[in-house]
Amino acid sequence: MFNIGPLELLVVLIIALIVLGPQRLPEVARSVGRGMREFRSALDHDDEDDYEPAPEPTSKPEPEPKSKPELEHAAAAPATAGAYQKEAESSESSSSSSGRV
Structure with missing residues (x-):
C-alpha cells in the first residue's frame, strides 16, 4: 500500500521513540491503531441505506393568460394615471399663475 519496507519502518519507529x-509511544500507537480501525470500518460500512432518494420535482402550473378585456384595462390604466397627473400639474400651474397677477 505505502511500499514501506522493514528497514524504513524500523527507522520511523526509532524516530518516533x-x-x-x-512513556507516550504506546499511547500514540494505540490511538493511531484505533483511528485506522475506525477509518477502515467506515470505508467498509455500506451507507446506501442511509440515503433517501430525492423527491420528484413537481411542475408548477403555468399561469393562465389574461383575458383580452383585462389586458386592455391594464394597458389603459397607466395612460389614465398619466392623464390625471398632467391635469393636476396644469391646474396647479394655472392657479399659481393667477395668484401672482
Whole structure:
C-alpha cells in the first residue's frame, strides 16, 4: 500500500521513540491503531441505506393568460394615471399663475 519496507519502518519507529519518548509511544500507537480501525470500518460500512432518494420535482402550473378585456384595462390604466397627473400639474400651474397677477 505505502511500499514501506522493514528497514524504513524500523527507522520511523526509532524516530518516533526519540521524539515521543518511551512513556507516550504506546499511547500514540494505540490511538493511531484505533483511528485506522475506525477509518477502515467506515470505508467498509455500506451507507446506501442511509440515503433517501430525492423527491420528484413537481411542475408548477403555468399561469393562465389574461383575458383580452383585462389586458386592455391594464394597458389603459397607466395612460389614465398619466392623464390625471398632467391635469393636476396644469391646474396647479394655472392657479399659481393667477395668484401672482
